[in-house]
Each structure stands twice: as C-alpha cells, then as structure tokens.
Amino acid sequence: MPTAFNASVNQAPGIYVTQDTAGLIPASIIPFNRVYMVGPAGTGEYGRPIQIHSYEDALNVFGVAGITAAAIRLFFRNCPQGLMFFSRVPIAQTFEVQVTNTSGTFELGIDGNTVSYTAEAGDDASAIAAALGDLINNPLNGISKLVFSDVLPSSSDTLTLRALDPTGSALTATTSGDVDVTDVTGIEPRDLDYIWTIESSYDPDENRPGYLIAPEAFSELGPESTSVGQAMGQHAGRIGFNWVALVDGKPDLFTTEAMLEDGKRYTASQGELAYYARYVEDFEGIEVPLSAAVAGIALLRFREQGFQFPPAGTRYPIQGITRIVGPPIKRTHQEVLNPEGINVPRDLPNVGPCVYGARTRSDNPYFRFVHIPVVLSIISKTFEEAFTNEIFTAVDGAGVLFTRLKMTANAILYQVWKDGGLYGATPNDAYEVICGEINNPALSLEEGIVNLEAYVAPAPLMERMPIKVLRTAIGQVQITAQNVLSAA
Secondary structure (H helix, E strand, C coil), X not given: CCCCCCCCCCCCCCCCCCCCCXXXXXXXXXXXXXXXXXXXXXXXXXXXXXXXXXHHHHHHHHCCCHHHHHHHHHHHHHCCCCEEEEEEXXXXXXXXXXXXXXXXXXXXXXXXXXXXXXXXXXXXXXXXXXXXXXXXXXCCCHHHHCEEEEECCCCCCEEEEEECCCCCCCCCEEEECCEEEEECCCCCCCHHHHHHHHHHCCCCCCCCCCEEECHHHHHHCHHHHHHHHHHHHHHHCCCCCCCEEEEECXXXXXXXXHHHHHHCCCCCCCCCEEEECCEEEECCCCEEECHHHHXXXXXXXXXXXCCCCCCCCCCCCCCCEEEECCCCCCHHHHHHHHHHCEECEEEECCCEEEECCCECCCCCHHHCECHHHHHHHHHHHHHHHHHHHHCCCCCCCCCHHHHHHHHHHHHHHHHHHHCCCECCCCHHHHEEEECCHHHCCHHHHHCCCCCCEEEECECCCCCCCCCCCCCCCCCCHHHHHHHHHHHC
C-alpha cells in the first residue's frame, strides 16, 4: 500500500487511503550475549563462525582436540546454555627458500608466476635472499598475489614464503640457479593463521557483539601469541564490531613481574581488550587458559543479572576446575597487578577459585572496567539497527525527522537506564540526546549527514569498598555519629 498520496499520479476521482509510520522507531535492545572462538580443528569449514551448542557438538562438527576442546568444554561448564560460534583456523602452506651460492641468476616460481634476480658484485647470500624477498612482495609481480616473503631471523640466507590464502589450493614452487626450496607446512597453525581467521571470519552486519577468544593460540604459540592478542584487540575495536577481546597470558607466568611484562604488551584505548593471566586445571587434568571460563561466566551473569555486571566476583565461581595453576595469588600481588589491568583468578576461602579482576588494558579511566565497553556496545549496536531503515529519508525543514530520531534514541537509552546499565536517579541524570538544528548545520545537511549525539553515564563498578569502624564512648554513639557527619 502507498505511504503518501501522489496528486500527479492519482488523477481519478475517489478516496485514496495510505499507510505510514509516525513517532519513535520501535527498537529492541541488542544483547551482548555470544562468544566467538577461533582455534584449530580436525574437520569442518575454515574461517566461518558456526554455532556450536555443546562440547559434544564441537566434537561432532569440528573434531576439536587438545586445548581447544578443553576450552570449549570449560566454557559450557560455566554457561551450559551459552551462545558460542567457532571458527576453524587453517594452516597456510609454507616454503623455505635457501640461497646456496653468491653468483649467477636466481629464479623462483610459484604456480607459474616467476621472479628472478642476478647477483651483483659484492652480494652475499643474505643480500640475494633479501632481493628475492623484495621481488616476491612487489605488488607489480603476480607472485605477490599468491605468497608473501620474510627473511628468517635465524638464517639470513633463507626466505620463508607463506600462502596469502591459507584455504586455497596447494601451491607448486619451482626454482633455478643455486636456490633450494622445501615445503615446510606444519601440522599446527601459527600466529598468521590465527590472524587471517580473525580478520576474515566476521562481518559486522552479520555477527552481533560478543567476546572474542583464542585460548590455544596463547597456550601453544609462545612469543608468537602476542601478535594474535594484538590482532584480537584491533579487530574488537573496529568500526561496526564493538566487541571485547579476552586475551590470555602465556603459560607458566608464575611471578608478578612475568605477568606484568606479558600483560603490558597489549593496549586498549577504549577498553576493547581485557587481559587474563594464569591457567586453570580442569577435571580432566588439562591446564586451560582462563578466557574460556571468563567468557562463560560473562554470558551466564548476563542472563541472570544483566549486561552491566562484569565476569568476576565470588557470586560466580569458576566451574569445572580443580585448581588454579601456579603459586597462590594473594592481595599483595594484586596491589601491583590490578592497577595495571592484569586480571587474575583467586582461590578464596569458602568460595573456591573465582575470577578476581575486571579491568581492561585501557589507560583511559572512562574505559577502565570491562563492563563499560559492553554497555556502550549494546547502545551503539541498538542505535545502528534502529536507525538503519531511516537512511535515505528526506530531511524536512520542520524538524519532524530530528524529533523522530531523538525520540527513538531517548527510548533506547531509557530502557538501558531502566535495566541498570546507566547511572542516575532519573533519566536526565543518566543520558541526554541532541538531534536538531543546533548540531545539524546546513553544510552537513547538504552533504547528506544528519548528526545525533548521545551523552551517557554508564553504571560504575564497585571494585573496592573501604569500611570505617569508629569506637565511641558508651551512650555517645548517636551524638558522635552526628558530629562526624556534620564535620564531613
């Protein structure tokens, strides 16, 4: 049915009924209730997030094993009804190319795309290897679309070539001259395989906000895991995603200094990355990175209490484990670790093992705690979905569209405030929306831009609680209390 009467088209006498919408745009709050996990597996499609409903489901669909299997099992033990989407990490085909002479012409081909270099006077093997690497990586050469090259730091006369598409068909390498080539493709993914999966698996229009984890990368990759964690943080903070990356520490971080050194490798300008040191031992005796349990606790607490609560505290102890690996972590350790955003588990009396830290790796005090980016992500994604249908709407001069947008944003923020995600005794204390001529000058409108600004105060977190006990004289409790309060 038409939404408006068109006098130039509707010329016949009669009644013309139209239907349209008015007022605010109905919008549902977009939840932050899923976990995206990347890891190796024996079967299944590469680089596409597929929902798994249980540990047994992961075994049947992907044939997971080792740390990845243990992490999935730990996640579901902490949130049996949790939403997890698993992306299988491929293994890129890899060649080692070694220069064995220092004179003549050196030629290397990949699937018929060839580069060659003729040695110059004074060239040694490392110079020749570097020259071949530059030619391979030159975008003007066809070979650069298939592989990229790096010089191995431990052997400067050797190049390592990795397939750009780790899911593509097998490549064939050929050489002439004094060059040896060997296929050294491994059986376990490396850091670049994880990074490819993180960067290629997700679409902000299809994958709603959630936590990103990669437990096996940190358990098995050693120093290479740092680049994986950094890629996770960068991806979580990309426009359109608004995710939170839960990054694990390396194994065997048993001292405060070691945890600090490892954790400080990561930063998060707007709280998009949280770091968790120490591993836990599950019922099967496997030492598992903490992120899987944190993600499970996060989703469980979201379901039971709300999105504004962090995945930490004694109300939600870690399920499915026998102990925290390594020496006990005491308050004195956290006096150093916590201000630096190094989250750790604690084994507390009468509670057992629990996550006892809820900070991000951001230096910005506005993004200090891990629940803040979650609240902001929910608001941002809800705005995005609510206003999508308004794109390509004409802007009237009477402020009707501005009012509609503002009313919708206010309704969304009211619901977030009512649910406890924003701080304030009244809505006016918690948020303010501006959308009108004051922030939409003619120049912006001529460019097709309509600005809406939402000022929000997310609910803060009680992390520390000073309690003062004052001894008073008998019969003087009320008088003393009133005097103290008056003086304050």
